[in-house]
Amino acid sequence: MAGIYVTVLALCSTVVFRDSMAFIAQSSQSPLKVASFNIQHFGRGKMADPVVSKQIAQIVERYDVISIMETRDNTNTALPDLWALLNQTDSWGLVYSNPLGRSTYKEQYVFYYRTEKARLMGSYQISDQQDVYEREPFAAEFQYWSVATGSKRRVALMSLHSKPLDTPAELRQLPGDIKDTARHFSSAGGVIAMGDFNADCRYVSATKQGTLDIFDPNSPDFTSLIAADSDTTTKQESDCAYDRVISYGSDVRPQEAKVYNYQTAMKLDDTQALAVSDHFPVEFKLF
16 A cells, blocks of 8 residues: 655754554554653763763663653754664654743753654644743644554643742643643543653652642542652652653553663663663553
């Protein structure tokens, strides 16, 4: 059967890939594996290090779709360099936000995705008219093969890296913006918000967490998938569940959410692990 050609524009480059039956055949064999990863100060410095850049690529390659945050790349080279590494072994696409932030310090949200497992349908930058967020959330809609239903489904994935001292206010705003994203992507079965929410320890105490809708265990709308007693940090002196995943919607089926401890998996010492990031990825499978 003839395929449909889809063009992805990224970093002034054009990549053409074939959207064919391979999308369904390969995707139907396993659930979509998704992650969020705060790569501390991700930019040219880390991609210029051959050891660290290879380790980052190895982590990214575990997934079918991954959101990367804390991207600071004034040279505009880190994103395409990582993309090139990934495309050595498979076909990957990416979509990213503009640099975001109130001051000269700005970060970007980035999604990398395997083109035979996920099809980018659109992106959406949350409007922050009241200036609640330091870096307003960015969302992308993907079509994927649902192994639970045996059919194509859509999901909106949303990224947020909160400003630590503003975290309570940002997380109070987040439920409304999750619902706004669901309305924007009306064909999606739901929204999964993920990222470094700074949602623990000195930024959001257990008491404060109990006042937030996204962490309410009795919420009719939201399900928090990463346990509050998880440790999503690589520093030995830290034990905080900063990184979270929140599910919203009746037609999304995330399961097996957990922290991926790459330090243990890749047999890195403390210095080597911190050279990659001060955070571990949080991951889940979409059935």
